[in-house]
Amino acid sequence: MHRAVPGSQLVFRQLFDQTSCTYTYLIGDRESGDAAIIDPVLSHTDRDLELLEEVFKKPNLRYAVNTHVHADHLTATGRMKKRIPDLESVLGAAGNEAAKADVKVAEGNALSIGRFSLTFLHTPGHTQGCHTLVLKDDADRQLAFTGDTLLIRGCGRTDFQGGSSDELYDSVQQKIFTLDEDTILLPAHDYRGRTMSTVCEEKRYNPRLSKDKATFKSIMANLNLQYPKQIDRALPFNMLCGLHEVPGE
Numbered sequence: 001m002h003r004a005v006p007g008s009q010l011v012f013r014q015l016f017d018q019t020s021c022t023y024t025y026l027i028g029d030r031e032s033g034d035a036a037i038i039d040p041v042l043s044h045t046d047r048d049l050e051l052l053e054e055v056f057k058k059p060n061l062r063y064a065v066n067t068h069v070h071a072d073h074l075t076a077t078g079r080m081k082k083r084i085p086d087l088e089s090v091l092g093a094a095g096n097e098a099a100k101a102d103v104k105v106a107e108g109n110a111l112s113i114g115r116f117s118l119t120f121l122h123t124p125g126h127t128q129g130c131h132t133l134v135l136k137d138d139a140d141r142q143l144a145f146t147g148d149t150l151l152i153r154g155c156g157r158t159d160f161q162g163g164s165s166d167e168l169y170d171s172v173q174q175k176i177f178t179l180d181e182d183t184i185l186l187p188a189h190d191y192r193g194r195t196m197s198t199v200c201e202e203k204r205y206n207p208r209l210s211k212d213k214a215t216f217k218s219i220m221a222n223l224n225l226q227y228p229k230q231i232d233r234a235l236p237f238n239m240l241c242g243l244h245e246v247p248g249e
């Protein structure tokens with residue numbers, strides 16, 4: 001098996017759902033087989049679990065993490081828990097008091113995945129419960145899974161689920177833009193085919209977050225986006241974060 005970065009034990013895969021333009025990430029420790037999946041989409045459960053079996057010699061998928069309660073797709077967490085009984089669903093604790101999950105991680109705390117750890121930063125604004133997950137690998141790289149808080153040259157909308165443009169601005173400026181400039185940013189969505197960015201690039205080129213707060217708030221108040229088509233079904237389903245019966249199973 002070839003390593004993505006020579007010498008690194010980090011397994012990293014970015015997967016895509018064309019319907020909702022969602023990115024799912026499979027990460028893990030090649031040697032121990034300990035792994036986590038971030039923002040898995042229900043309709044891709046087979047694809048993602050097949051990949052898990054292919055890339056790890058002895059896979060041990062420990063956590064299915066959701067960066068927030070998604071409004072645009074159904075999480076695969078419940079279906080994956082049916083297939084892998086020891087798998088635990090995870091949400092950040094802050095702002096997710098009304099949601100369920102096997103594990104809720106407090107601000108600044110981390111989940112261990114073999115030799116790696118995923119540290120949770122509360123980054124509210126798109127929803128009250130949004131978290132950004134930070135991982136340092138063993139080849140001197142830092143990755144931040146930003147969910148819908150910070151998108152590539154954009155950011156999550158702030159017009160439902162307790163959203164607040166004021167809070168989103170502070171989350172990005174204080175928690176994401178203060179990470180090392182080379183930190184690789186991995187969002188939960190991209191609608192134009194881009195896959196990753198860096199703190200340095202977004203500080204310079206993000207057309208919303210490179211502005212002052214008043215300008216940012218005005219941009220966000222005038223987005224005029226349509227509500228996600230799946231929102232009425234997705235929110236109650238995803239609030240249970242896998243602790244439910246998946247329809248048809």
Ligand SMILES: N[C@@H](CCC(=O)N[C@@H](CSS)C(=O)NCC(=O)O)C(=O)O
Nearest residue numbers: 071072148154155156157225227228229
């Ligand atoms: N058309 C899509 C929904 C698109 C959308 O609202 N995306 C969200 C992230 S998913 S909650 C968003 O924050 N977009 C920000 C932006 O500027 O586009 C659907 O029907 O599902």
Ligand SMILES: [Fe+2]
Nearest residue numbers: 070071148156
């Ligand atoms: Fe979202």
